[in-house]
Amino acid sequence: MVGNVSLGSVRACLEGAIPAVMATCSSDGTPNIAYLSQAFYMDERHLALSFQFLNRTRANILSNPWASLLVLHPVTAAYFRLGIRYLRTETEGALFEGMKAQLAGIASHTGMVDVFHLRGADVYEVHCIELLEGNPLPAPAPRGDLLNAVRRTSERLVRCISMEDVLNATLAALNDYLHIQHAMVLMLDSVTERLYTVASCGYATSGVGSEIAMGHGVIGVAAQQRTPVRIMHMTNAYRYSAVTRSSLQEVHPDLALQVDIPWPGLANPRSQIAVPVLSAGRMLGVLFAESPNDLQFTYEDEDVLVAIAGHLGSAMDLAQLTPEWGDSPSDGHGTPPVSGKALQVRHFKANDSVFIDGNYLIKGVAGAIFWKLVQDFTLRQRSEFTNRELRLDPGLGLPDVTDNLEARLLLLQRRLAERGPWIRIEKTGRGRFCLAVQRPLELQESP
């Protein structure tokens, strides 16, 4: 034993560049050696190893829980040997799903897709760690920029006063301080149990409003299990297809309209990471990043993104709580004249989807909000609104406490901006906005 070695200092050895090897011993004393596809850092005292096969190792640890694990640092070639003891096997939940996603990537990378299948996550307690004698190669320069990246991101986020600020600041910080070029923030719709994209950067289309189901791909698994999911070698099993289906066509089979917003993500990502965004114990959404290169996100990037996601969650919650009364909406403040050919706005009650001149705009709560706004605009000549009145409107179906109204308004605002200049949502103050309409609206309601 050379000094005291923390399990954290061995994490680089567990990234899969060089597989760990493990010795176990049967009850008659016969030793056995096995290569491990995956060794997963849990905390300073625990490791999880992938259980894939009913083999000799399996039989041994069930009868004699002691094992000796040998790992190699992928840069310095320093050896570490860990004395570990088998505790239990998990076959569901955050640890299992996180390992399963990662193993799928490893299997794809090593040509073992048909062979590697995670039966369970074997949890081991770490009893001792030895750094073996040797003359290791120079260690890579520590990434001292990471703590600074967290600090700078935090400094940006604490200055934000609206949801839009918070999202812009987060994506800009990822870009500026972590050189992450492709990222998204998705919010959880707690009613439909789906995640919708509310902000993105680095894609050909913003994809704002596109949806991911709980449990689907790294984002859906991260949200469902409330755990970070990181894949260093991408695999088809976790790849998102560009098109996701909607249920509207089941209600209106005759409807030939495009009702889904295409997923904006990379066509051929090689690395992905998804981190749940929580605040006060509630799932708010997911922070997601991807790259066209293998091995892009290390455990250090994961640590940084988890820390940033914590700030992001608090900042989002605070943006929702920002006082929003103050002045009552002042109408007549120069509503611009409406002219030209009428826009046809069609609303489907079945799922609150809205189409403008036959082009899909939005659905769900954001669709219901938009329908209320355009009705008030055409029937009551109103163009100034407050968040508070939306929050109190029983017709919108906003869940009481966790309504994410700011996020839904931002989604609607961005979708409108992408569809052209004729209808816009403009912030006019804290918790206040106006609907700026340049052409007459022709409203049509369908079941």
Next chain:
Amino acid sequence: MDAAPPLLPPELVALIADGISAIVGSSDATLRPSIMRAVGSAITPDGATVTVYLARRQSRQLLQNLSSTGRIAVVFTQPHSHRTIQVKSGHVRLRPADASDQPVLQRYLAHMEHEIGLVGFDAAFTRQMLAYDLADLVAVSFEPSDAFDQTPGPRAGGRIGAPSQGGA
């Protein structure tokens, strides 16, 4: 021993003779396992005797277990193909390595630089991974009594050759 049929088919003997990754394990009287990578290996042309080289400074517990219990397991792996074989025995012979072992060790290192290079690590890394001081090396020789195919896949764990009593 002299009349025993060869356990390993010629192609596996050739694979091991080439010089591929070798991980060595043993266990103590209380059934605690021990493990280390060998810095060299050799096999007689008939496959009857395997020798692995261990650095004392990195393998103290393992060498102690080998000399006290005689139990040994060695996994040979060709990294890029995942081809994996495990051999076991209940009896080992230990001796200090000397100058006569140098050619074997140098040939092993040269092959390993090539093998590890195929999975993306340069020669400097492999040399460090297999670094040793000849005076610190112990040669561990044994006659495999059991051999198993451990290449990942449906045949993993299958026994190679005739089983012996008290196998793994």
